Amino acid sequence: MTVTPTRAVGTDFDRVEAAEKVTGTARYAYEHAPDRDTVYAVPVQSVIARGEVVNVDTDGALTLPGVIAAVWHGNAPRLGPADDPELALFQSRRVAYRGQLVAGVIAETLETAREAARRLRVEYAQEPHDVVLRVDHPKMYKPSKVNPAYPTDTEYGDPDAALEKAAVTVDLTYSTPAEHNNPMEPHATVAVWENDGLVVYDSNQGSSAVRDTLAGLFGLPPDAVRVIAPHVGGGFGSKGTPRPGVVLAALAAKVTGRAVKVTMTRQQMFALVGYRTPIIQRVRLGADEDGTLRAIVHDAFEQTSTVQEFAEQTTTPTRIMYAAPNRRTTHRLAPLDVPTPSWMRAPGECPGMFALESAMDELAIACGVDPIELRIRNEPETDPESGLPFSSRNLVACLREGAARFGWADRDPAPGVRREGRRLVGTGVAAATYPAYRLPSRATARAEPDGGFTVRIAAADIGTGARTALTQIAADALRTAPERVRVEVGDSALPTASLAGGSSGTASWGTAVVRACEALLRELDRYGGRRPQEAAADTTAEVEAAERLSRHAFGAQFAEVGVDVDTGEVRVSRLLGVFGVGRVINPKTARSQFIGGMTMGLGMALMEEGVMDVEFGDYLNHDFAQYHIPACADVPDIEVHWVDEVDDRLNPMGSKGIGEIGIVGTAAAVANAVHHATGVRVRDLPIRLDRLVG
Amino acid sequence: MDGTNLPETATITLDVNGVDHEITVDTRSSLLDVLREHLDLIGAKKGCDHGQCGACTVLVDGRRINACLQLAVALHGSSITTVEGLADGDGLHPIQRAFIEHDAFQCGYCTPGQLCSAVGVLAEAAAGWPSVVTQDLSATPALDGDEIRERMSGNLCRCGAYVNIVAAIGEVAE
Ligand code: FES
Ligand code: FES
Numbered sequence: 001m002t003v004t005p006t007r008a009v010g011t012d013f014d015r016v017e018a019a020e021k022v023t024g025t026a027r028y029a030y031e032h033a034p035d036r037d038t039v040y041a042v043p044v045q046s047v048i049a050r051g052e053v054v055n056v057d058t059d060g061a062l063t064l065p066g067v068i069a070a071v072w073h074g075n076a077p078r079l080g081p082a083d084d085p086e087l088a089l090f091q092s093r094r095v096a097y098r099g100q101l102v103a104g105v106i107a108e109t110l111e112t113a114r115e116a117a118r119r120l121r122v123e124y125a126q127e128p129h130d131v132v133l134r135v136d137h138p139k140m141y142k143p144s145k146v147n148p149a150y151p152t153d154t155e156y157g158d159p160d161a162a163l164e165k166a167a168v169t170v171d172l173t174y175s176t177p178a179e180h181n182n183p184m185e186p187h188a189t190v191a192v193w194e195n196d197g198l199v200v201y202d203s204n205q206g207s208s209a210v211r212d213t214l215a216g217l218f219g220l221p222p223d224a225v226r227v228i229a230p231h232v233g234g235g236f237g238s239k240g241t242p243r244p245g246v247v248l249a250a251l252a253a254k255v256t257g258r259a260v261k262v263t264m265t266r267q268q269m270f271a272l273v274g275y276r277t278p279i280i281q282r283v284r285l286g287a288d289e290d291g292t293l294r295a296i297v298h299d300a301f302e303q304t305s306t307v308q309e310f311a312e313q314t315t316t317p318t319r320i321m322y323a324a325p326n327r328r329t330t331h332r333l334a335p336l337d338v339p340t341p342s343w344m345r346a347p348g349e350c351p352g353m354f355a356l357e358s359a360m361d362e363l364a365i366a367c368g369v370d371p372i373e374l375r376i377r378n379e380p381e382t383d384p385e386s387g388l389p390f391s392s393r394n395l396v397a398c399l400r401e402g403a404a405r406f407g408w409a410d411r412d413p414a415p416g417v418r419r420e421g422r423r424l425v426g427t428g429v430a431a432a433t434y435p436a437y438r439l440p441s442r443a444t445a446r447a448e449p450d451g452g453f454t455v456r457i458a459a460a461d462i463g464t465g466a467r468t469a470l471t472q473i474a475a476d477a478l479r480t481a482p483e484r485v486r487v488e489v490g491d492s493a494l495p496t497a498s499l500a501g502g503s504s505g506t507a508s509w510g511t512a513v514v515r516a517c518e519a520l521l522r523e524l525d526r527y528g529g530r531r532p533q534e535a536a537a538d539t540t541a542e543v544e545a546a547e548r549l550s551r552h553a554f555g556a557q558f559a560e561v562g563v564d565v566d567t568g569e570v571r572v573s574r575l576l577g578v579f580g581v582g583r584v585i586n587p588k589t590a591r592s593q594f595i596g597g598m599t600m601g602l603g604m605a606l607m608e609e610g611v612m613d614v615e616f617g618d619y620l621n622h623d624f625a626q627y628h629i630p631a632c633a634d635v636p637d638i639e640v641h642w643v644d645e646v647d648d649r650l651n652p653m654g655s656k657g658i659g660e661i662g663i664v665g666t667a668a669a670v671a672n673a674v675h676h677a678t679g680v681r682v683r684d685l686p687i688r689l690d691r692l693v694g
Numbered sequence: 695m696d697g698t699n700l701p702e703t704a705t706i707t708l709d710v711n712g713v714d715h716e717i718t719v720d721t722r723s724s725l726l727d728v729l730r731e732h733l734d735l736i737g738a739k740k741g742c743d744h745g746q747c748g749a750c751t752v753l754v755d756g757r758r759i760n761a762c763l764q765l766a767v768a769l770h771g772s773s774i775t776t777v778e779g780l781a782d783g784d785g786l787h788p789i790q791r792a793f794i795e796h797d798a799f800q801c802g803y804c805t806p807g808q809l810c811s812a813v814g815v816l817a818e819a820a821a822g823w824p825s826v827v828t829q830d831l832s833a834t835p836a837l838d839g840d841e842i843r844e845r846m847s848g849n850l851c852r853c854g855a856y857v858n859i860v861a862a863i864g865e866v867a868e
Contacts, residue, residue, distance in 0.1 A: 014794050021802030022790040024737020024777035031736035065700055111722040184741045184852045185803040233803025234852050266742040463801025463853050592797045599854030624746035631847040635856040
């Protein structure tokens with residue numbers, strides 16, 4: 001293990017691109033115009049949920065001056081095979097969900113393209129659709145694995161017998177609705193074909209992966225495709241895999257021979273960029289009188305589309321959270337005529353821990369044990385299913401630290417008894433966890449003639465502060481000041497890197513950057529410090545050789561709410577999160593990420609809900625007027641801390657990912673606080689007024 | 695649209711960040727699209743195009759508006775300040791400095807709108823405009839946390855930077 005003298009890492013740093021972002025000069029995907037003749041493509045969506053496109057009458061569109069082309073199945077070029085059938089754009093007449101792309105119109109101006117799209121006449125052969133998720137859906141099946149590669153079900157001991165025998169049991173069903181990522185920057189692409197190659201400016205969470213996908217679809221060698229994404233306006237998973245828009249841009253550019261811009265509208269995003277599947281979860285816990293768990297059973301029922309299987313790993317956190325000799329976790333899916341669900345911040349942990357941590361609160365009440373004490377009592381020595389040691393685990397420290405900071409000791413557990421004016425007040429706690437993944441990546445480091453250093457890696461900074469964190473990491477590895485290091489990310493022409501996903505970015509890219517910097521120092525040594533020098537690293541072997549351990553971040557979430565006694569309006573007055581995440585690279589930006597995750601968790605608790613329109617088969621409330629995300633006035637002062645955690649079995653930095661754990665557990669802490677305030681247990685998110693009143 | 699199917703255009707003048715522009719616009723064009731697609735002023739962002747997110751907030755004659763909801767043709771003769779016009783040469787506006795200091799953004803996509811909105815809020819409070827949470831309607835409102843949160847609620851931030859945005863604006867308001 002390399003020990004780098006820590007100077008920049010662990011210190012507050014402003015984002016390296018901060019000045020660009022506050023002056024409006026940071027250019028996002030749609031804001032690139034490769035040439036003056038750049039034109040506009042507008043996507044056209046299906047208005048049926050299942051059936052076929054019989055014909056598209058393009059005459060009304062094409063006669064408009066300024067319209068260049070209309071593309072659909074009838075005239076689109078054939079594409080190569082796509083791993084994700086959502087990307088086989090216009091390759092079939094089939095319509096698998098309402099909102100699926102059926103055509104694209106390209107025109108000289110955005111206004112004309114929109115008008116032309118409106119004039120397309122799409123003729124369908126409609127079939128009855130099936131869009132409602134139920135536990136007893138006849139198509140419910142067991143997938144062969146859940147994302148990304150976990151077993152679908154696990155079982156240890158005899159959970160049914162243990163539940164039967166347990167002194168205290170709870171058997172509870174929770175539901176979470178469809179939730180939509182909604183990054184503020186809609187997915188956008190500008191595509192242009194140059195010298196038989198394809199260049200796209202694209203809003204994504206990983207340019208290397210988009211490059212490989214486009215190369216496959218258009219039958220090009222990967223190095224004939226370049227994907228540029230210097231600034232990305234958030235993704236939260238929805239930009240983790242290429243979406244149909246990038247294919248539309250590349251197709252439209254091919255058909256017209258022009259540079260083409262495409263963006264999803266906010267409304268279109270609700271069908272086209274993935275969302276968190278609605279999930280129904282049953283949690284059964286069996287415990288001794290003192291709360292010691294004897295059995296844990298967690299079953300999840302989810303939807304996927306008929307286009308592609310997407311199996312959310314909802315119950316996976318239950319596999320590592322608490323000790324119990326008898327345990328089972330399962331996942332079942334129903335393929336419906338709905339848009340394909342996809343990655344959304346902390347897939348698995350976020351919805352799974354809402355159910356588990358609500359159930360733990362209910363068990364605490366059933367046993368008459370303090371909910372923090374209950375969790376401490378069931379703390380496992382080693383990973384309860386795999387038996388592997390934890391690389392580090394500080395859940396108990398987070399709970400204790402949080403309890404002290406939040407003022408938990410004085411809490412009266414009785415529900416519904418604290419009234420302040422028109423409000424009933426309560427507090428709640430929940431645990432959080434998220435895996436510490438690391439993926440292979442490459443990087444180069446170069447000592448420039450002027451004494452500075454350039455580090456290159458096709459990482460993505462989607463607002464995480466990756467560019468800044470990597471600058472700090474590189475500076476320490478090079479034993480220089482961060483000001484002398486320039487980190488280039490967001491371009492597939494840079495060394496291939498893993499996605500900004502699974503909170504794995506800093507661990508994966510940081511390892512590659514450290515190794516490249518170490519190699520560069522050796523080169524400089526060898527050549528007596530002569531510049532320029534360059535060195536490269538590929539971490540595939542290192543990542544694959546890592547010892548088998550259970551690597552996870554943990555945390556504790558605390559919430560205080562006030563509930564209006566007449567209207568049922570819930571206001572969160574305090575949120576506190578305490579996390580154990582290894583070494584924190586940049587405390588300033590880390591704090592922002594935790595707060596951001598907790599803010600999204602507050603939205604999950606109280607407002608976010610994609611409502612399925614059963615009649616028409618799509619998400620009805622597909623804009624910000626109807627799908628509510630937290631606004632400034634919804635969010636109280638949020639407090640964040642982390643415990644000292646030294647873990648040298650993760651990566652050279654000793655860091656765990658922090659982008660997702662902030663959303664995990666927040667909704668349960670809020671729901672538990674609502675119960676403490678009112679005595680009403682809401683098991684179906686979001687905690688709407690009508691679920692509290694009446 | 696008339697029978698010829700030609701876009702209707704109009705020539706207008708706009709003062710944008712102190713620079714006069716005479717431009718011919720499609721009468722269907724929003725101010726936001728004219729700024730972004732014609733003047734290459736890409737600071738103002740498009741988050742929804744429907745007046746629901748505030749990413750496109752700019753100042754028109756000193757007042758904050760959603761540029762996606764304004765037809766450019768209706769703004770002939772107006773003076774517009776976008777985020778590109780907030781800094782004074784190389785010197786950042788105090789609100790821009792405070793946003794960096796407090797890390798009041800992550801992805802930065804909502805940020806230009808937040809900044810223009812914040813400048814609007816500071817001016818509105820200084821001019822004595824109350825908000826729904828203002829207790830004393832006769833006094834000049836003091837921009838405490840509640841006032842800032844209320845007045846900034848037209849600018850959504852999915853990265854969840856609100857806590858830091860409120861701190862940044864609070865510091866400048868002092
Ligand atoms: S883009 Fe104008 S309010 Fe959203
Ligand atoms: S900083 Fe990303 S949306 Fe506000």
